[in-house]
Amino acid sequence: MLGTHSKRHKVTVVGSGNWGSTIAKVVAENTKANPNLFDETVRMWVHEEEVEIPKTSQHYKEGSELCSKPQKLSELVNKFHENVKYLPGITLPSNVVAVTSIEEAVKDSTILIFNLPHQFIRKICVGLQGKIVPFARGISCIKGVEVSEKGVTLLSELIGQTLGIYCGALSGANIASEIAAGKYSETTVAYDPPAMDSRQPTPHGTPGGSPTSSTVDLTITKGEQSKKVQLVPLPSDYPSLNHGNMKRLFHRHYFHVRMVSDVAGVSLGGALKNIVALAAGWVDGLGWGDNAKAAVMRVGILEEVKFGKMFFAGSCKTQTFTEESAGVADVVTSCMGGRNFRCAKMSIERGLTIDEVERRELNGQKLQGTSTAYEVNSFLKGKGLEHEFPLFTAVYNILEGKIKPDQIPDLIEPKIVD
Ligand SMILES: NC(=O)C1=CN([C@@H]2O[C@H](COP(=O)(O)OP(=O)(O)OC[C@H]3O[C@@H](n4cnc5c(N)ncnc54)[C@H](O)[C@@H]3O)[C@@H](O)[C@H]2O)C=CC1
């Protein structure tokens, strides 16, 4: 049953870490539940590595031959329907298929979900140039930003500009292990495509399904600079990618989606909260308790709002930070149980650098807060505006070893003005 459209969207998840595998699970449940809109198979690109099956895996057997030597991660995913390294103990739907060639993984897919640590995204996108469906649409689930001499770039912008496609963002209070276990949470999906994508279905579609020859100019960057991308319209024999159908791709009974149009606010909330979570981890590691963490969270949310207003004016809405899961709720959950929080806390308790804790404790998972703190600082320093963001600046200076975490309260306290 294809309804009024002769084609269905093929979906690829680019990335297969802790969150990448979780989102592949969520989306694969929905492609199965919505056969009118989506091809059931969800391809998940796996950065191949050899892994040993850990005791936390459902397939660990003491002394078995399989568990005694390293195996290819992709083969284990396809055999056991479990990502034994990055999401052990969770069964993935059988329609999630691990693919190690990125070209194969994205081939023919009209929906590309980018979900990998932010330090790898530029290289991946450059490698994908010319290899994707020209009318594909993207969603970035990645929390981070990229900073260059030109300024700060959202990852949705980076993806959109590099690949010449429209890219939205998914972000929220979403600790992956809880969602993978089917525990209730909310998320925010920001998707604001050109109007041509939300057209009403046509009765017969475009013959052959090829894009129409005309392209539409889309201004992708809404930050300080902007760049026009020639966007290829979605052929009319595919179901439209409006808010309703995007929600159908991500919403589950345990994963509630709120659709918005503020891609900048959702992306910034996800990136900047990781800096705040480091500060929360340090004050908790000092044994200061919940009031201290709440103080850090309050100031962190204010700095997020200020950052959005100063550098993404016009595109970023204050309400996204104060009302959406991608804003305030993500600050709260990340400062209670996220990896950035936990590693920062452990770094104080064990007297180790946070990089050392990451290496020892995360089994290959990556912190995003440390590099984001450096990237944001380099941007603020370049503008002479570090003093306007005392918490973000304090986190950077602590990582650099220039100040100690117990100086945070004084540094974020506004100066008395008589
Ligand atoms: N884990 C979580 O609870 C959540 C994570 N996020 C965000 O999602 C994004 C992805 O995070 P996770 O899936 O948790 O990743 P992760 O922290 O589990 O990172 C490991 C992943 O990085 C990949 N990787 C390692 N070297 C690579 C390379 N050279 N090139 C490409 N990939 C490489 C590994 O294969 C693995 O898939 C991050 O921006 C994170 O902030 C967002 C919400 C929740």
Ligand SMILES: O=C(CO)COP(=O)(O)O
């Ligand atoms: O983004 C997250 C929760 O929303 C996860 O944060 P961490 O990367 O700090 O674990």
